[in-house]
Amino acid sequence: MVLLSELKVGQKAKIRKINSKFSNKLMAMGLVLGAEIKLIRFAPAGDPIEFEIKRYSLSLRKEICQDVEVLLIE
Amino acid sequence: MSEDTIALIGNPNVGKTVVFNALTGSKGHVANWPGVTVEKKTGKMGNIQITDLPGVYSLTPTAIDDLIARNYILDEKPDLIVDILDATNLERNLYLGLLLKEIGVPIIFVLNMMDLADEKKICIDIEGVSQYLKAPVVPTSAIKNEGIDLLKKMIRDCLKDGLVKTDLIEYPAKLELQIEKVQSYIENEKEITKLNSRFYAIKLLENDAETEKRIMPNNNDENYSSLEKIRGPEFPIEFASARYSYISEIINKNMKKGKLSFDSSAFLDRFFLDKKIGIPIFIIIMWGMFEFTFRVATPFMTLIEVVLGKLGDAIIEGIGESLLSSFIVDGIINGFGSIVIFLPNIFLMFLVLSFLEDSGYLSRAAFVMDRLMYKLGLHGRSFVSMLLGFGCNVPAIMSTRAIESENDRIVTMMANQNMSCGARLPVYILIGGTVWGSAAGGIIFSLYAMGIIIAILVALTFRRILSKGERSPFILELGDYRAPTIKSTITHMWEKGREFVKKAGTIIFTVVIVMWILQVLPLNQADPSESYLYQIGAFFQPFFGPLHFGNIAVIGIIFGFLAKEVVVAAFGLMLGVDEESSELGPKIFENLGNNPVIAYSYLVFVLLYTPCVAVIAAIKRESGSWKWPIISVIYGLLLAYLMAFLVQLIGGVYF
Numbered sequence: 001m002v003l004l005s006e007l008k009v010g011q012k013a014k015i016r017k018i019n020s021k022f023s024n025k026l027m028a029m030g031l032v033l034g035a036e037i038k039l040i041r042f043a044p045a046g047d048p049i050e051f052e053i054k055r056y057s058l059s060l061r062k063e064i065c066q067d068v069e070v071l072l073i074e
Numbered sequence: 075m076s077e078d079t080i081a082l083i084g085n086p087n088v089g090k091t092v093v094f095n096a097l098t099g100s101k102g103h104v105a106n107w108p109g110v111t112v113e114k115k116t117g118k119m120g121n122i123q124i125t126d127l128p129g130v131y132s133l134t135p136t137a138i139d140d141l142i143a144r145n146y147i148l149d150e151k152p153d154l155i156v157d158i159l160d161a162t163n164l165e166r167n168l169y170l171g172l173l174l175k176e177i178g179v180p181i182i183f184v185l186n187m188m189d190l191a192d193e194k195k196i197c198i199d200i201e202g203v204s205q206y207l208k209a210p211v212v213p214t215s216a217i218k219n220e221g222i223d224l225l226k227k228m229i230r231d232c233l234k235d236g237l238v239k240t241d242l243i244e245y246p247a248k249l250e251l252q253i254e255k256v257q258s259y260i261e262n263e264k265e266i267t268k269l270n271s272r273f274y275a276i277k278l279l280e281n282d283a284e285t286e287k288r289i290m291p292n293n294n295d296e297n298y299s300s301l302e303k304i305r306g307p308e309f310p311i312e313f314a315s316a317r318y319s320y321i322s323e324i325i326n327k328n329m330k331k332g333k334l335s336f337d338s339s340a341f342l343d344r345f346f347l348d349k350k351i352g353i354p355i356f357i358i359i360m361w362g363m364f365e366f367t368f369r370v371a372t373p374f375m376t377l378i379e380v381v382l383g384k385l386g387d388a389i390i391e392g393i394g395e396s397l398l399s400s401f402i403v404d405g406i407i408n409g410f411g412s413i414v415i416f417l418p419n420i421f422l423m424f425l426v427l428s429f430l431e432d433s434g435y436l437s438r439a440a441f442v443m444d445r446l447m448y449k450l451g452l453h454g455r456s457f458v459s460m461l462l463g464f465g466c467n468v469p470a471i472m473s474t475r476a477i478e479s480e481n482d483r484i485v486t487m488m489a490n491q492n493m494s495c496g497a498r499l500p501v502y503i504l505i506g507g508t509v510w511g512s513a514a515g516g517i518i519f520s521l522y523a524m525g526i527i528i529a530i531l532v533a534l535t536f537r538r539i540l541s542k543g544e545r546s547p548f549i550l551e552l553g554d555y556r557a558p559t560i561k562s563t564i565t566h567m568w569e570k571g572r573e574f575v576k577k578a579g580t581i582i583f584t585v586v587i588v589m590w591i592l593q594v595l596p597l598n599q600a601d602p603s604e605s606y607l608y609q610i611g612a613f614f615q616p617f618f619g620p621l622h623f624g625n626i627a628v629i630g631i632i633f634g635f636l637a638k639e640v641v642v643a644a645f646g647l648m649l650g651v652d653e654e655s656s657e658l659g660p661k662i663f664e665n666l667g668n669n670p671v672i673a674y675s676y677l678v679f680v681l682l683y684t685p686c687v688a689v690i691a692a693i694k695r696e697s698g699s700w701k702w703p704i705i706s707v708i709y710g711l712l713l714a715y716l717m718a719f720l721v722q723l724i725g726g727v728y729f
């Protein structure tokens with residue numbers, strides 16, 4: 001099991017499960033089962049993190065990424 | 075026949091405002107939504123009433139904006155909804171579209187930003203998308219006014235012919251089964267009709283708290299427990315996933331994307347968000363904004379002063395010195411002057427902020443700053459509110475509504491008043507210039523810096539007090555960079571500055587007139603010290619005795635509570651000299667014991683003491699209770715007194 005917060009720059013993964021209080025918002029933003037997500041970069045201070053999902057750019061705090069389980073894509 | 079109503083909705087930043095203006099001919103009318111300061115914009119297209127809803131991503135409320143949009147659609151039941159989609163970001167934008175279809179109101183989709191889509195080599199089969207959505211789709215480039223006529227025609231046609239409600243998505247069998255069950259539980263509840271029972275059933279299965287409140291307010295009856303039993307924890311994500319897979323199908327079938335040789339947004343982000351230079355760039359941009367604002371504003375302010383001064387002189391010369399001329403010059407012109415003198419500063423600041431916002435940089439600034447802001451008890455988004463505070467705290471307080479958690483909003487509001495607004499600057503300039511001459515710049519800078527440091531400390535303190543509450547998540551879209559257009563930058567500037575003008579037009583003007591009346595009464599004074607204004611100063615002066623503030627300085631503070639813009643005007647009235655007169659500074663300094671330390675402590679007091687009434691009212695509206703404005707007044711006063719005292723203590727006034 002890999003958490004979204006554990007991805008490295010450039011890595012891609014698929015969303016497996018969301019366990020967050022804010023899951024509704026996350027789902028609206030495109031984090032749904034099987035959706036492909038790619039880590040673009042970390043903010044200069046290391047947090048938040050920029051991802052690419054559903055062909056756009058979304059930034060999330062690390063904290064919330066710990067509530068999202070993903071499957072790595074090779 | 076009652077007139078038709080339509081509502082515009084869409085994700086944030088899709089060009090809703092531009093479309094609204096194009097449809098209504100920019101003749102929108104702004105009011106507030108009941109109970110909150112979120113602005114409600116309505117306008118007319120012929121005899122059709124158009125309402126602009128706040129930009130939202132979904133219909134599950136997380137912030138006030140979402141709730142307003144959703145309740146409007148459910149309660150006001152507009153005849154038609156126009157959902158505006160960003161053609162360059164169709165996939166995510168369609169999610170809201172599908173949710174809206176589920177409600178079952180008639181809907182038209184607008185594919186806006188077609189010009190940008192072309193640039194990005196995105197090719198969309200409009201007809202195909204329309205078939206999938208079972209609704210009309212109109213392509214537009216609102217900023218170029220392209221497609222607007224077609225949209226107008228489509229709106230009229232749809233209102234005339236009516237659109238039939240059609241379900242789009244067939245959810246997986248397991249979910250459909252549950253939807254049917256829930257529909258049977260709720261069919262007798264009020265508000266439920268054949269048309270919307272499916273929507274409410276889905277929302278209940280998605281654990282939507284607002285729907286529960288609405289449909290099943292007493293959650294201990296039989297129906298509720300049956301619902302509890304069939305709800306699965308995985309349902310919400312399965313619904314969302316089903317919607318997105320329908321969207322993927324739409325996209326795969328109807329959208330083609332050519333290869334771009336150069337992605338300018340990604341390129342710019344390599345610099346703006348870079349690990350090493352991202353923060354320095356941010357600091358330079360902020361510094362540039364202040365430089366620009368103050369440099370460009372200064373000549374305007376001088377010009378305004380000169381023109382009004384000359385006007386006053388001309389009037390006195392024309393009709394002679396009398397009560398009337400005094401009323402015109404010291405009351406009306408002075409009141410008017412106290413207002414316009416602030417416009418250059420505030421509007422230039424909002425101009426730059428709107429430019430940054432429209433260009434797409436402001437969301438990057440939140441991204442870059444979030445870590446630090448979070449540590450300080452704030453949120454990446456609070457950062458913009460804090461910046462706005464340098465212009466005027468009223469729009470700053472209003473902007474906190476974009477922050478989701480109540481606690482984060484309160485902390486941001488409480489800290490905000492310490493950001494030195496444009497109205498405090500003239501006091502610094504007047505006294506600073508008199509006392510320190512060319513070194514005044516450093517003194518003024520120290521005041522701004524002190525405001526920021528105190529804002530941080532206040533934020534940390536309130537964060538501690540509110541520690542139990544939850545914090546907002548940081549879920550922020552980083553949209554593409556765009557070249558801002560003059561028109562929309564100006565529109566956005568005006569949206570921010572409007573509140574200030576309203577306040578200026580009413581409060582400030584009234585206060586100056588009232589001060590003038592208090593100064594001329596009672597009539598036939600043998601000595602200015604007989605005036606009521608003077609008496610008020612004398613009455614309050616003992617409270618400030620320990621701080622060595624004279625009665626004129628005290629009057630400034632008292633009326634500054636109503637509007638900080640009038641502090642300098644109050645000095646002028648009390649001393650019977652023009653605001654522009656070079657005598658004013660030295661006389662105030664005299665009133666502060668000709669002591670630089672006391673003068674500095676006075677400026678510190680002006681910086682920190684209670685926010686003005688307009689800000690207090692804004693805090694009341696935005697926080698929904700009197701508790702927070704009262705706290706902000708009390709802590710402001712105590713803090714100002716304490717800090718002024720400390721300055722004098724350290725400065726050796728007491729020894």
Ligand SMILES: Nc1nc2c(ncn2[C@@H]2O[C@H](COP(=O)(O)OP(=O)(O)OP(=O)(O)O)[C@@H](O)[C@H]2O)c(=O)[nH]1
Binds near residue numbers: 093215432558
């Ligand atoms: N190129 C292009 N830019 C557009 C178009 N429509 C709007 N814009 C720009 O997009 C930006 C956002 O437009 P707004 O109308 O403020 O968007 P909004 O949806 O009202 O935004 P919120 O008020 O934040 O929800 C502005 O800078 C507009 O100039 C368009 O058709 N083409």
